[in-house]
Amino acid sequence: MKTQNKTIEKVTSQDYQYGFVTDIEQDTIPPGLNEDVIRLISNKKDEPDWLINWRLKAYKNWLKMNEPDWAKVDYPEIDYQSISYYSAPKDKSDGPKSLDEVDPELVKTYEKLGIPLEEQKMLAGVAVDAIFDSVSVATTFKEDLKKAGVIFCPFSEAVQDHPDLVKKYLGSVVPYTDNYFAALNSAVFSDGSFIYIPKGVRCPMELSTYFRINAMNTGQFERTLIVADEGSHVSYLEGCTAPMRDENQLHAAVVELVAHKDAEIKYSTVQNWYPGNPETGKGGVYNFVTKRGICAGSNSKISWTQVETGSAITWKYPSCILKGDGSVGEFYSVAVANNFQQADTGTKMIHSGKNTRSTIISKGISAGKGQNTYRGQVKIMKNAENARNYSQCDSILIGDQCSAHTFPYIDVRNPSAQMEHEASTSTIGEDQLFYCNQRGISTEDAVSLIVNGFCKEVFRELPMEFAVEAQKLMEVTLEGSVG
Amino acid sequence: MLEIKDLHVKVKDKDILKGINLTVHPGELHAIMGRNGSGKSTLANAIAGQDSYEITSGDILFNGTSIVAESPEERALAGIFMSFQYPVIIPGVNNTYFLKAALNAKRKHQGKTELDAVEFLKLIREKLAVVEMDEKYLHRAVNDGFSGGEKKQNEILQMLTLEPALAILDETDSGLDIDALKIVAAGINNYRRDDRAIVIITHYQRILKYLEADYVHVLINGKIAKTGGENLAEQLEDKGYSWLDN
Numbered sequence: 001m002k003t004q005n006k007t008i009e010k011v012t013s014q015d016y017q018y019g020f021v022t023d024i025e026q027d028t029i030p031p032g033l034n035e036d037v038i039r040l041i042s043n044k045k046d047e048p049d050w051l052i053n054w055r056l057k058a059y060k061n062w063l064k065m066n067e068p069d070w071a072k073v074d075y076p077e078i079d080y081q082s083i084s085y086y087s088a089p090k091d092k093s094d095g096p097k098s099l100d101e102v103d104p105e106l107v108k109t110y111e112k113l114g115i116p117l118e119e120q121k122m123l124a125g126v127a128v129d130a131i132f133d134s135v136s137v138a139t140t141f142k143e144d145l146k147k148a149g150v151i152f153c154p155f156s157e158a159v160q161d162h163p164d165l166v167k168k169y170l171g172s173v174v175p176y177t178d179n180y181f182a183a184l185n186s187a188v189f190s191d192g193s194f195i196y197i198p199k200g201v202r203c204p205m206e207l208s209t210y211f212r213i214n215a216m217n218t219g220q221f222e223r224t225l226i227v228a229d230e231g232s233h234v235s236y237l238e239g240c241t242a243p244m245r246d247e248n249q250l251h252a253a254v255v256e257l258v259a260h261k262d263a264e265i266k267y268s269t270v271q272n273w274y275p276g277n278p279e280t281g282k283g284g285v286y287n288f289v290t291k292r293g294i295c296a297g298s299n300s301k302i303s304w305t306q307v308e309t310g311s312a313i314t315w316k317y318p319s320c321i322l323k324g325d326g327s328v329g330e331f332y333s334v335a336v337a338n339n340f341q342q343a344d345t346g347t348k349m350i351h352s353g354k355n356t357r358s359t360i361i362s363k364g365i366s367a368g369k370g371q372n373t374y375r376g377q378v379k380i381m382k383n384a385e386n387a388r389n390y391s392q393c394d395s396i397l398i399g400d401q402c403s404a405h406t407f408p409y410i411d412v413r414n415p416s417a418q419m420e421h422e423a424s425t426s427t428i429g430e431d432q433l434f435y436c437n438q439r440g441i442s443t444e445d446a447v448s449l450i451v452n453g454f455c456k457e458v459f460r461e462l463p464m465e466f467a468v469e470a471q472k473l474m475e476v477t478l479e480g481s482v483g
Numbered sequence: 484m485l486e487i488k489d490l491h492v493k494v495k496d497k498d499i500l501k502g503i504n505l506t507v508h509p510g511e512l513h514a515i516m517g518r519n520g521s522g523k524s525t526l527a528n529a530i531a532g533q534d535s536y537e538i539t540s541g542d543i544l545f546n547g548t549s550i551v552a553e554s555p556e557e558r559a560l561a562g563i564f565m566s567f568q569y570p571v572i573i574p575g576v577n578n579t580y581f582l583k584a585a586l587n588a589k590r591k592h593q594g595k596t597e598l599d600a601v602e603f604l605k606l607i608r609e610k611l612a613v614v615e616m617d618e619k620y621l622h623r624a625v626n627d628g629f630s631g632g633e634k635k636q637n638e639i640l641q642m643l644t645l646e647p648a649l650a651i652l653d654e655t656d657s658g659l660d661i662d663a664l665k666i667v668a669a670g671i672n673n674y675r676r677d678d679r680a681i682v683i684i685t686h687y688q689r690i691l692k693y694l695e696a697d698y699v700h701v702l703i704n705g706k707i708a709k710t711g712g713e714n715l716a717e718q719l720e721d722k723g724y725s726w727l728d729n
Contacts, residue, residue, distance in 0.1 A: 426574065430534075435571035437555035438531050438564075439585035439641065440592065449584060453575030453624070 029086045035059065038187055041086050045156045048163060058176035058186030065180045071344040072373040072405055073313050075286060083250055085188045085221070148204050150234075151196040155223050158194035165196055169227050173256040173294050173321070181252040181288040181315075189223035189254070197232035197263070206463050207236045222253040228263035230297065237466055239270040249274075251311075252288045261297025261324065266305070268462050272473050273310035278368075281340025284312025291318035295327030295353070303330040304347065305461040307470045309477040312341060317375065319348035322356035322384075329358040332458040334470075336477050337370030337402065346376035346407075351387040351417075360391040363455050366402035367478070377409040380417040387414065393423045396454050398447065398478075426454075448475045484509050484680045485530070485649055490541035492522075492529045499525040501705035502541070507649070510677040514691055514716060515684045517702035518724050523684045524568055526702070527653040530682075531565040532558050545649070560592040562648035566638040566655045568684075573625040578637070581625045582607065582644055589645060610643040614670045632663035639670035650674065652683040656690040668693030688716040701727055 029040060038059055042052045067078070145152050151162060158166050176186035197203055228234055251273070257265050276284025287310075293302035304318040314337075320329030331347035349358035364372040372395065380387045395404035406423055428450050436446035452459070452471055459467045485507040492500035499522045507513055517523050529536045530543060532555035542549050550558050573581065587597040598606065611618060614636045626634050635655050642650050652671070656664055668690055675681060683694070691699070691713060699715040700707045701724065708727045709715065 429571075431571050432573055434533055434555060435567065435573070436581075436585075438559050438567075439581075439645065440556050440559040440588040441584055442556055442588070445584065445588070449576055449581065450573060453573070453577070453580075456575065 028084050031084045032081050033085055037085055041188060041190065044086065047159055050167060051159060055187050058183050061177055062180065062183035062187055065183055067180050071315050072371065073315060073342040073344050075313050078250060086190055144204055148201055149198040150201060150203050151194065152207055153194055155192040155194045155225065165227065166194065169225055169256065169258055173258060173292050174254050174290050179290060182254050182290040185221045185223060185252045185254045189221045192223040195226040195234060195236065197228045197234045199229045200231040202232065203234040207234065220251045224255040226265055227258045228260060228265050230260045231262040233264045235266040235463060237268045237463060239469065249285045251285055255291040257293030257302055259293065259295050259297065259300035259302050262299050263297065264301040265293060266303045268466055269306040270466055270470050270473060271306065271308045271310050275310050275339065275341045276312040278339040281312060285310065286313045287311040287316060289316040291316065294321040295324045295329060298324040299326040300324050301328040305332040305458065307473065308335040308343060308345060309473050314343040314345050316345045317347055320358065321350045321352065322358065323352050325353040326355045327353055331360045332461040334363045334455045334458045335372055336365045337372040338477060339368040339370060342371045344373040344375055346374045348377040349389060350379045351384040352381040354385040356384055357388045361457050362393045363458055364395040364404050365451060366395065366404045367398035368402060370402045373405040373407065375407045377411065378419065379411040380414050382413045384414050386416050388418045389420065391421045395425045397425065397427045447478055451478055484546060486544040488542045490529065490543065491539045492525055493537045493539050494525060494535060499705055500529065503707060505707065507680045507682060509680055511697045512675065512681040512683065512694060514696040514699045515682060515702055516699060516716065516719055521702045522705045523702055524653055527565055527651045527684055530563065530651055531555060560589055564642050564645060564647035564650045566642060566650065566652040568653040568657065570626045570634040570638055572627050574627050576625050578623055578625050579607065579621040582641060586644055607644060610640055613643055613673050614640050615666050616640060631658040632660060635659060635667055636663065639667055643670060643674055648679055650681050652681065654684055654686065656685050656687060664690060665693065688720040691716050703727055
């Protein structure tokens, strides 16, 4: 018994393996937030007037809002004036055209993470739009995409090259009035990805972005917008790790998805930001993200898959508005809260179209002193005839100091709705570990075996190469959970 | 192969085993019988290295080396297998995947190359046939939704796959109907070899009809009260245990 606990302790207390700092010159503005800072950010990007005005409106709105306090997370008050709102790696003239032109330090960073861009390019055929701090520094496979008519570029570039599209869709799913963090993001967002898939086009490759936070005291405010026009299809992957830092890093991203008639968007995330010091919980990333998609046209589909293993605080509810008749929303999630991590995550499925369907599969893993909350809402509007939802929320507890909470909100306003909700909580028992040990499987491998089994319904939704990465991440994370 | 010397074991501050001596040579099959609570399962778990069984004195030697300080997986990798009285359910973990992980952990320990999926499947199909299990069990989670008999067959399947030097079978015959009992016994006989030893813990003489036991030991109140041949088991069947009490 004692030995077992020690093993659990040992295994749960392993350090974050991806913590390191890359030495790249930064172009950072001083901490603080006011209208001048917003103008400065906007000017650096040479933005049109409408966008500056939009940012300023968002800022004024943000000033009137309060930070939400309903989530089951605890953190010291954030001083928004002590954060620097812009940071860009110093670029060489017009930016790199191939990997050779990318800062070798950056390439090295990716290699340390086991995700070298070059290999990824060759093996997986993935077009990588690498975001390092706030500005995109590497863009590949542009030509192939161009041939297909797909626009995949940094957000700032889209503002210059495709202003009509950006203007039409920016804030159309997540308006700047939506919530505190979305308003902040709208005011100060630095960069992100923009994707447009034209009518009837199936995007010829998986699109992927690796995010990374790497500057002291620099909030990271990504803005991503994906528009899938009628009958098109796109799969987008984002993944990230962050270097070890002793100061909290605020991240407030906004992702908007728009799926038109018969279009499909699959959005996958593997998130592994620094979770904080394993013994004190200090220094981890605060991740306040607003992700929402609208199935605007009939028979459209949006599918969110997320594997959340990092961050000190996770506040994230990727949602679907099922407006088009016959549209489908999916949410597959694995969230880990280990050591001092706190995760409050889930989804919202808003059914307003007829014959709309949604599926929610949530797997929460709590270990160490971790606190894991599933918070989900399924709302069936008055006119949403024959809406269907299936929700499954499973939690697994590792050790006896962690917790799991489930808050499912169900709001049905149409009597034809069919709702199913299942929930379970289990533990990794000492009897299971002993059984595995007796078969020659180490405690660490046993935990990884059990947890991967627990997560497989979600992992199999990930594109192949990410599924492998997710399992690897899980092992690394759970070398700090119960082996 | 296995040598137990004056073994005393405590469980939750209660003395259960009070001086067990037992020597098992390669090729032998020993049956350990006794009432509920006599310490049979404690003996099995102490050999396997369950944490909550505290060895207060005495020693367990495996191939001449003391194993009492070794972890359960070290003992397993060294060649000790225990068939559980109550096989544990591991939801979500595919039976094949579990078995493959166990086999490859062992092969790795032995410095052999790990089996790939194709090689493993070929091997496991042979073993499945011995215990008359359908391939569908490979695709289910470990012991999840298995009947009592299926769980025990699964234990024997694991034993046949891992090919340990010493198999401790803790009440593997309990709760089996006659068909399942025959299958399990056939599996044990299939496993049996001159260089392997078996210790089977049982309440009933009936499985011994299908196995050839070299020794039958009767455990009473934490000690081996009597040792004999197969006829001792028959005597117990007739007379019960009370004639051995004193």
